[in-house]
Amino acid sequence: MNDKQLLALFGLKWNPFLPNIPVEALWSPPGMDNFIFRIENLVMDGGFALICGEPGLGKSKNLQILSHRLGRLEDVVVGVMERPQSSLSDLYREMGHLFGVNLSPANRYGGFKALRERWQEHIKSTLFRPVLLVDEAQEMVTCCLNELRLLGSADFDSRCLLTVVLSGDLRLPERFRSSALVSLGSRMRLRMMLEPYSKDVLHNYMKHALQEAGAPHLMSQTLVETLVDHASGNLRLLNTMAADLLDAGAQKELTQLDEKLFLEIFSRNPATRGHSPY
Structure with a gap:
Protein backbone atom coordinates (compact mmCIF):
# COMPACT_ATOMS: atom_id res chain seq x y z
CA MET A 1 0.00 0.00 0.00
CA PRO A 19 8.94 13.92 10.17
CA ASN A 20 7.80 15.61 6.94
CA ILE A 21 4.56 17.18 8.17
CA PRO A 22 3.83 20.86 7.34
CA VAL A 23 5.62 23.28 9.63
CA GLU A 24 2.33 25.02 10.42
CA ALA A 25 1.06 21.76 11.95
CA LEU A 26 4.08 21.12 14.17
CA TRP A 27 3.48 20.76 17.89
CA SER A 28 5.13 23.25 20.24
CA PRO A 29 6.24 21.75 23.56
CA PRO A 30 5.64 23.59 26.85
CA GLY A 31 7.85 26.67 27.06
CA MET A 32 8.57 26.87 23.33
CA ASP A 33 6.37 29.89 22.64
CA ASN A 34 8.07 31.80 25.45
CA PHE A 35 11.50 30.79 24.12
CA ILE A 36 10.60 32.01 20.62
CA PHE A 37 9.34 35.30 22.03
CA ARG A 38 12.65 35.82 23.79
CA ILE A 39 14.58 34.91 20.62
CA GLU A 40 12.56 37.49 18.68
CA ASN A 41 13.75 40.07 21.23
CA LEU A 42 17.31 38.72 21.08
CA VAL A 43 17.37 39.48 17.36
CA MET A 44 17.41 43.15 18.32
CA ASP A 45 20.64 42.81 20.32
CA GLY A 46 22.35 39.66 19.03
CA GLY A 47 24.02 36.91 21.01
CA PHE A 48 23.89 33.17 21.54
CA ALA A 49 21.04 30.84 22.51
CA LEU A 50 20.94 27.10 23.12
CA ILE A 51 18.38 24.31 22.62
CA CYS A 52 19.57 21.12 24.28
CA GLY A 53 18.25 17.71 25.25
CA GLU A 54 18.44 13.97 24.83
CA PRO A 55 17.87 12.40 21.38
CA GLY A 56 14.24 12.08 20.37
CA LEU A 57 12.80 15.05 22.26
CA GLY A 58 12.14 17.25 19.22
CA LYS A 59 15.12 19.62 19.13
CA SER A 60 15.24 19.74 15.33
CA LYS A 61 11.49 20.32 15.07
CA ASN A 62 11.70 23.12 17.60
CA LEU A 63 14.43 24.71 15.50
CA GLN A 64 12.21 24.32 12.43
CA ILE A 65 9.35 26.10 14.23
CA LEU A 66 11.74 28.86 15.27
CA SER A 67 13.03 29.25 11.69
CA HIS A 68 9.45 29.51 10.40
CA ARG A 69 8.43 32.08 12.99
CA LEU A 70 11.52 34.22 12.47
CA GLY A 71 11.11 34.01 8.71
CA ARG A 72 7.74 35.72 9.01
CA LEU A 73 9.32 38.81 10.61
CA GLU A 74 9.97 41.58 8.14
CA ASP A 75 13.66 42.37 7.52
CA VAL A 76 14.94 39.44 9.60
CA VAL A 77 17.51 37.39 7.67
CA VAL A 78 17.73 33.73 8.76
CA GLY A 79 20.51 31.39 7.70
CA VAL A 80 20.38 27.65 8.45
CA MET A 81 23.70 25.82 8.60
CA GLU A 82 23.46 22.51 6.76
CA ARG A 83 26.90 21.08 7.53
CA PRO A 84 27.83 21.69 11.16
CA GLN A 85 30.82 19.31 11.00
CA SER A 86 32.61 21.55 8.49
CA SER A 87 36.23 22.59 8.76
CA LEU A 88 37.01 26.27 9.25
CA SER A 89 37.43 26.86 5.52
CA ASP A 90 34.11 25.18 4.73
CA LEU A 91 32.47 27.17 7.52
CA TYR A 92 33.41 30.39 5.72
CA ARG A 93 32.18 28.98 2.41
CA GLU A 94 28.79 28.18 3.92
CA MET A 95 28.53 31.47 5.80
CA GLY A 96 29.27 33.37 2.60
CA HIS A 97 26.56 31.41 0.80
CA LEU A 98 24.01 31.94 3.58
CA PHE A 99 24.50 35.69 3.87
CA GLY A 100 25.19 36.53 0.24
CA VAL A 101 28.90 37.34 0.50
CA ASN A 102 31.36 36.18 -2.15
CA LEU A 103 34.25 34.79 -0.07
CA SER A 104 37.59 33.25 -0.88
CA PRO A 105 38.43 30.58 1.71
CA ALA A 106 42.11 31.20 1.04
CA ASN A 107 41.72 34.78 2.29
CA ARG A 108 40.27 34.14 5.74
CA TYR A 109 40.77 37.69 6.98
CA GLY A 110 39.04 39.03 3.88
CA GLY A 111 36.10 36.71 4.55
CA PHE A 112 36.00 37.69 8.21
CA LYS A 113 35.92 41.37 7.27
CA ALA A 114 33.37 40.97 4.44
CA LEU A 115 30.89 39.07 6.59
CA ARG A 116 31.06 41.60 9.40
CA GLU A 117 30.64 44.50 6.98
CA ARG A 118 27.57 42.83 5.47
CA TRP A 119 26.06 42.27 8.92
CA GLN A 120 26.79 45.85 10.02
CA GLU A 121 25.09 47.18 6.87
CA HIS A 122 22.05 45.00 7.59
CA ILE A 123 21.89 46.17 11.22
CA LYS A 124 22.18 49.80 10.15
CA SER A 125 19.31 49.52 7.67
CA THR A 126 16.94 47.26 9.67
CA LEU A 127 18.10 47.38 13.33
CA PHE A 128 17.87 43.56 13.35
CA ARG A 129 20.80 41.18 13.73
CA PRO A 130 21.08 38.40 11.15
CA VAL A 131 20.22 34.97 12.56
CA LEU A 132 22.19 31.75 12.21
CA LEU A 133 20.51 28.45 13.18
CA VAL A 134 22.73 25.41 13.74
CA ASP A 135 21.20 21.98 14.23
CA GLU A 136 23.35 19.07 15.48
CA ALA A 137 25.73 21.69 16.86
CA GLN A 138 27.51 19.10 19.02
CA GLU A 139 29.22 18.02 15.77
CA MET A 140 30.91 21.40 15.27
CA VAL A 141 34.66 21.45 15.78
CA THR A 142 35.96 23.69 18.53
CA CYS A 143 37.72 26.15 16.24
CA CYS A 144 34.48 26.77 14.29
CA LEU A 145 32.46 27.42 17.45
CA ASN A 146 35.05 29.91 18.60
CA GLU A 147 35.15 31.48 15.14
CA LEU A 148 31.42 32.18 15.38
CA ARG A 149 31.98 33.85 18.73
CA LEU A 150 34.71 36.09 17.30
CA LEU A 151 32.85 36.81 14.06
CA GLY A 152 29.85 38.17 15.93
CA SER A 153 31.75 40.28 18.45
CA ALA A 154 32.58 43.96 17.85
CA ASP A 155 33.84 46.99 19.76
CA PHE A 156 35.68 45.07 22.46
CA ASP A 157 32.80 42.63 22.88
CA SER A 158 30.34 45.44 23.61
CA ARG A 159 28.22 44.75 20.48
CA CYS A 160 26.94 41.57 18.85
CA LEU A 161 26.61 41.48 15.08
CA LEU A 162 24.90 38.10 14.86
CA THR A 163 22.23 36.05 16.61
CA VAL A 164 23.20 32.36 16.82
CA VAL A 165 20.91 29.56 18.00
CA LEU A 166 22.72 26.27 18.62
CA SER A 167 20.76 23.04 18.95
CA GLY A 168 22.35 19.80 20.08
CA ASP A 169 22.35 16.87 22.44
CA LEU A 170 23.77 16.77 25.96
CA ARG A 171 27.35 16.63 24.67
CA LEU A 172 27.10 20.29 23.70
CA PRO A 173 26.71 21.91 27.17
CA GLU A 174 29.32 19.45 28.42
CA ARG A 175 31.77 20.81 25.86
CA PHE A 176 31.06 24.35 27.07
CA ARG A 177 32.65 23.39 30.38
CA SER A 178 36.01 22.76 28.71
CA SER A 179 38.66 25.46 28.84
CA ALA A 180 38.56 25.84 25.03
CA LEU A 181 34.84 26.70 24.94
CA VAL A 182 34.09 28.13 28.37
CA SER A 183 34.06 31.66 26.91
CA LEU A 184 31.36 30.66 24.44
CA GLY A 185 29.37 28.80 27.07
CA SER A 186 29.29 31.86 29.31
CA ARG A 187 27.74 33.86 26.44
CA MET A 188 24.56 31.77 26.16
CA ARG A 189 21.91 34.35 26.87
CA LEU A 190 18.98 31.95 26.44
CA ARG A 191 18.78 28.23 27.16
CA MET A 192 15.99 25.78 26.51
CA MET A 193 16.76 22.44 28.15
CA LEU A 194 14.43 19.68 26.98
CA GLU A 195 13.69 16.77 29.30
CA PRO A 196 11.62 13.60 28.85
Whole structure:
Protein backbone atom coordinates (compact mmCIF):
# COMPACT_ATOMS: atom_id res chain seq x y z
CA MET A 1 0.00 0.00 0.00
CA ASN A 2 1.43 3.38 -1.00
CA ASP A 3 1.21 6.60 0.98
CA LYS A 4 -1.81 7.96 -0.91
CA GLN A 5 -3.78 4.80 -0.29
CA LEU A 6 -2.86 4.82 3.40
CA LEU A 7 -3.96 8.43 3.81
CA ALA A 8 -7.21 7.82 1.94
CA LEU A 9 -8.02 4.76 4.03
CA PHE A 10 -7.89 6.68 7.32
CA GLY A 11 -8.97 10.08 5.99
CA LEU A 12 -5.61 11.67 6.82
CA LYS A 13 -4.22 14.86 5.32
CA TRP A 14 -0.71 13.52 6.03
CA ASN A 15 0.93 10.86 8.16
CA PRO A 16 1.11 12.55 11.59
CA PHE A 17 3.90 10.25 12.79
CA LEU A 18 6.48 11.00 10.08
CA PRO A 19 8.94 13.92 10.17
CA ASN A 20 7.80 15.61 6.94
CA ILE A 21 4.56 17.18 8.17
CA PRO A 22 3.83 20.86 7.34
CA VAL A 23 5.62 23.28 9.63
CA GLU A 24 2.33 25.02 10.42
CA ALA A 25 1.06 21.76 11.95
CA LEU A 26 4.08 21.12 14.17
CA TRP A 27 3.48 20.76 17.89
CA SER A 28 5.13 23.25 20.24
CA PRO A 29 6.24 21.75 23.56
CA PRO A 30 5.64 23.59 26.85
CA GLY A 31 7.85 26.67 27.06
CA MET A 32 8.57 26.87 23.33
CA ASP A 33 6.37 29.89 22.64
CA ASN A 34 8.07 31.80 25.45
CA PHE A 35 11.50 30.79 24.12
CA ILE A 36 10.60 32.01 20.62
CA PHE A 37 9.34 35.30 22.03
CA ARG A 38 12.65 35.82 23.79
CA ILE A 39 14.58 34.91 20.62
CA GLU A 40 12.56 37.49 18.68
CA ASN A 41 13.75 40.07 21.23
CA LEU A 42 17.31 38.72 21.08
CA VAL A 43 17.37 39.48 17.36
CA MET A 44 17.41 43.15 18.32
CA ASP A 45 20.64 42.81 20.32
CA GLY A 46 22.35 39.66 19.03
CA GLY A 47 24.02 36.91 21.01
CA PHE A 48 23.89 33.17 21.54
CA ALA A 49 21.04 30.84 22.51
CA LEU A 50 20.94 27.10 23.12
CA ILE A 51 18.38 24.31 22.62
CA CYS A 52 19.57 21.12 24.28
CA GLY A 53 18.25 17.71 25.25
CA GLU A 54 18.44 13.97 24.83
CA PRO A 55 17.87 12.40 21.38
CA GLY A 56 14.24 12.08 20.37
CA LEU A 57 12.80 15.05 22.26
CA GLY A 58 12.14 17.25 19.22
CA LYS A 59 15.12 19.62 19.13
CA SER A 60 15.24 19.74 15.33
CA LYS A 61 11.49 20.32 15.07
CA ASN A 62 11.70 23.12 17.60
CA LEU A 63 14.43 24.71 15.50
CA GLN A 64 12.21 24.32 12.43
CA ILE A 65 9.35 26.10 14.23
CA LEU A 66 11.74 28.86 15.27
CA SER A 67 13.03 29.25 11.69
CA HIS A 68 9.45 29.51 10.40
CA ARG A 69 8.43 32.08 12.99
CA LEU A 70 11.52 34.22 12.47
CA GLY A 71 11.11 34.01 8.71
CA ARG A 72 7.74 35.72 9.01
CA LEU A 73 9.32 38.81 10.61
CA GLU A 74 9.97 41.58 8.14
CA ASP A 75 13.66 42.37 7.52
CA VAL A 76 14.94 39.44 9.60
CA VAL A 77 17.51 37.39 7.67
CA VAL A 78 17.73 33.73 8.76
CA GLY A 79 20.51 31.39 7.70
CA VAL A 80 20.38 27.65 8.45
CA MET A 81 23.70 25.82 8.60
CA GLU A 82 23.46 22.51 6.76
CA ARG A 83 26.90 21.08 7.53
CA PRO A 84 27.83 21.69 11.16
CA GLN A 85 30.82 19.31 11.00
CA SER A 86 32.61 21.55 8.49
CA SER A 87 36.23 22.59 8.76
CA LEU A 88 37.01 26.27 9.25
CA SER A 89 37.43 26.86 5.52
CA ASP A 90 34.11 25.18 4.73
CA LEU A 91 32.47 27.17 7.52
CA TYR A 92 33.41 30.39 5.72
CA ARG A 93 32.18 28.98 2.41
CA GLU A 94 28.79 28.18 3.92
CA MET A 95 28.53 31.47 5.80
CA GLY A 96 29.27 33.37 2.60
CA HIS A 97 26.56 31.41 0.80
CA LEU A 98 24.01 31.94 3.58
CA PHE A 99 24.50 35.69 3.87
CA GLY A 100 25.19 36.53 0.24
CA VAL A 101 28.90 37.34 0.50
CA ASN A 102 31.36 36.18 -2.15
CA LEU A 103 34.25 34.79 -0.07
CA SER A 104 37.59 33.25 -0.88
CA PRO A 105 38.43 30.58 1.71
CA ALA A 106 42.11 31.20 1.04
CA ASN A 107 41.72 34.78 2.29
CA ARG A 108 40.27 34.14 5.74
CA TYR A 109 40.77 37.69 6.98
CA GLY A 110 39.04 39.03 3.88
CA GLY A 111 36.10 36.71 4.55
CA PHE A 112 36.00 37.69 8.21
CA LYS A 113 35.92 41.37 7.27
CA ALA A 114 33.37 40.97 4.44
CA LEU A 115 30.89 39.07 6.59
CA ARG A 116 31.06 41.60 9.40
CA GLU A 117 30.64 44.50 6.98
CA ARG A 118 27.57 42.83 5.47
CA TRP A 119 26.06 42.27 8.92
CA GLN A 120 26.79 45.85 10.02
CA GLU A 121 25.09 47.18 6.87
CA HIS A 122 22.05 45.00 7.59
CA ILE A 123 21.89 46.17 11.22
CA LYS A 124 22.18 49.80 10.15
CA SER A 125 19.31 49.52 7.67
CA THR A 126 16.94 47.26 9.67
CA LEU A 127 18.10 47.38 13.33
CA PHE A 128 17.87 43.56 13.35
CA ARG A 129 20.80 41.18 13.73
CA PRO A 130 21.08 38.40 11.15
CA VAL A 131 20.22 34.97 12.56
CA LEU A 132 22.19 31.75 12.21
CA LEU A 133 20.51 28.45 13.18
CA VAL A 134 22.73 25.41 13.74
CA ASP A 135 21.20 21.98 14.23
CA GLU A 136 23.35 19.07 15.48
CA ALA A 137 25.73 21.69 16.86
CA GLN A 138 27.51 19.10 19.02
CA GLU A 139 29.22 18.02 15.77
CA MET A 140 30.91 21.40 15.27
CA VAL A 141 34.66 21.45 15.78
CA THR A 142 35.96 23.69 18.53
CA CYS A 143 37.72 26.15 16.24
CA CYS A 144 34.48 26.77 14.29
CA LEU A 145 32.46 27.42 17.45
CA ASN A 146 35.05 29.91 18.60
CA GLU A 147 35.15 31.48 15.14
CA LEU A 148 31.42 32.18 15.38
CA ARG A 149 31.98 33.85 18.73
CA LEU A 150 34.71 36.09 17.30
CA LEU A 151 32.85 36.81 14.06
CA GLY A 152 29.85 38.17 15.93
CA SER A 153 31.75 40.28 18.45
CA ALA A 154 32.58 43.96 17.85
CA ASP A 155 33.84 46.99 19.76
CA PHE A 156 35.68 45.07 22.46
CA ASP A 157 32.80 42.63 22.88
CA SER A 158 30.34 45.44 23.61
CA ARG A 159 28.22 44.75 20.48
CA CYS A 160 26.94 41.57 18.85
CA LEU A 161 26.61 41.48 15.08
CA LEU A 162 24.90 38.10 14.86
CA THR A 163 22.23 36.05 16.61
CA VAL A 164 23.20 32.36 16.82
CA VAL A 165 20.91 29.56 18.00
CA LEU A 166 22.72 26.27 18.62
CA SER A 167 20.76 23.04 18.95
CA GLY A 168 22.35 19.80 20.08
CA ASP A 169 22.35 16.87 22.44
CA LEU A 170 23.77 16.77 25.96
CA ARG A 171 27.35 16.63 24.67
CA LEU A 172 27.10 20.29 23.70
CA PRO A 173 26.71 21.91 27.17
CA GLU A 174 29.32 19.45 28.42
CA ARG A 175 31.77 20.81 25.86
CA PHE A 176 31.06 24.35 27.07
CA ARG A 177 32.65 23.39 30.38
CA SER A 178 36.01 22.76 28.71
CA SER A 179 38.66 25.46 28.84
CA ALA A 180 38.56 25.84 25.03
CA LEU A 181 34.84 26.70 24.94
CA VAL A 182 34.09 28.13 28.37
CA SER A 183 34.06 31.66 26.91
CA LEU A 184 31.36 30.66 24.44
CA GLY A 185 29.37 28.80 27.07
CA SER A 186 29.29 31.86 29.31
CA ARG A 187 27.74 33.86 26.44
CA MET A 188 24.56 31.77 26.16
CA ARG A 189 21.91 34.35 26.87
CA LEU A 190 18.98 31.95 26.44
CA ARG A 191 18.78 28.23 27.16
CA MET A 192 15.99 25.78 26.51
CA MET A 193 16.76 22.44 28.15
CA LEU A 194 14.43 19.68 26.98
CA GLU A 195 13.69 16.77 29.30
CA PRO A 196 11.62 13.60 28.85
CA TYR A 197 7.98 14.61 28.67
CA SER A 198 5.30 13.75 31.18
CA LYS A 199 2.38 11.54 30.20
CA ASP A 200 0.03 14.52 30.18
CA VAL A 201 2.27 16.36 27.73
CA LEU A 202 2.50 13.33 25.45
CA HIS A 203 -1.29 13.00 25.56
CA ASN A 204 -1.55 16.61 24.41
CA TYR A 205 0.96 15.90 21.65
CA MET A 206 -1.04 12.93 20.34
CA LYS A 207 -4.27 14.92 20.44
CA HIS A 208 -2.64 17.76 18.52
CA ALA A 209 -1.02 15.45 15.94
CA LEU A 210 -4.23 13.58 15.17
CA GLN A 211 -6.39 16.70 15.01
CA GLU A 212 -3.98 18.52 12.69
CA ALA A 213 -3.85 15.46 10.41
CA GLY A 214 -7.65 15.48 10.19
CA ALA A 215 -8.36 12.22 12.03
CA PRO A 216 -8.90 12.85 15.75
CA HIS A 217 -10.57 9.44 16.16
CA LEU A 218 -7.87 7.44 14.38
CA MET A 219 -6.84 5.78 17.66
CA SER A 220 -8.88 4.65 20.61
CA GLN A 221 -8.25 6.48 23.87
CA THR A 222 -6.99 3.27 25.44
CA LEU A 223 -4.43 2.85 22.64
CA VAL A 224 -3.21 6.42 23.09
CA GLU A 225 -2.76 5.80 26.80
CA THR A 226 -0.89 2.55 26.06
CA LEU A 227 1.46 4.25 23.61
CA VAL A 228 2.16 7.07 26.05
CA ASP A 229 2.87 4.58 28.84
CA HIS A 230 5.52 2.83 26.71
CA ALA A 231 7.14 5.92 25.17
CA SER A 232 9.38 6.72 28.18
CA GLY A 233 8.73 10.42 27.64
CA ASN A 234 10.39 10.28 24.19
CA LEU A 235 8.60 11.73 21.15
CA ARG A 236 10.65 9.77 18.62
CA LEU A 237 9.83 6.46 20.27
CA LEU A 238 6.16 7.43 20.51
CA ASN A 239 6.00 8.33 16.81
CA THR A 240 7.88 5.20 15.76
CA MET A 241 5.42 2.94 17.56
CA ALA A 242 2.43 4.90 16.26
CA ALA A 243 3.73 4.76 12.67
CA ASP A 244 4.19 0.99 12.93
CA LEU A 245 0.60 0.64 14.14
CA LEU A 246 -0.68 2.85 11.34
CA ASP A 247 1.02 0.67 8.72
CA ALA A 248 -0.31 -2.50 10.35
CA GLY A 249 -3.81 -1.05 10.57
CA ALA A 250 -3.70 -0.12 6.89
CA GLN A 251 -2.62 -3.65 5.99
CA LYS A 252 -5.61 -5.03 7.90
CA GLU A 253 -7.88 -2.26 6.52
CA LEU A 254 -9.04 -1.25 10.00
CA THR A 255 -11.20 1.81 10.52
CA GLN A 256 -9.72 2.57 13.94
CA LEU A 257 -6.52 1.52 15.67
CA ASP A 258 -6.94 0.02 19.14
CA GLU A 259 -4.98 -1.66 21.92
CA LYS A 260 -5.68 -5.11 20.45
CA LEU A 261 -3.53 -4.17 17.46
CA PHE A 262 -0.82 -2.89 19.80
CA LEU A 263 -0.66 -6.23 21.62
CA GLU A 264 -0.55 -8.07 18.33
CA ILE A 265 2.23 -5.99 16.79
CA PHE A 266 4.39 -5.50 19.87
CA SER A 267 3.95 -8.91 21.44
CA ARG A 268 6.90 -10.38 23.30
CA ASN A 269 6.41 -13.51 21.21
CA PRO A 270 9.37 -13.60 18.78
CA ALA A 271 7.17 -15.27 16.19
CA THR A 272 5.03 -12.14 15.99
CA ARG A 273 6.20 -9.56 13.50
CA GLY A 274 7.29 -6.14 14.63
CA HIS A 275 9.47 -5.14 17.54
CA SER A 276 8.79 -4.74 21.21
CA PRO A 277 8.74 -1.31 22.83
CA TYR A 278 9.29 -2.82 26.27
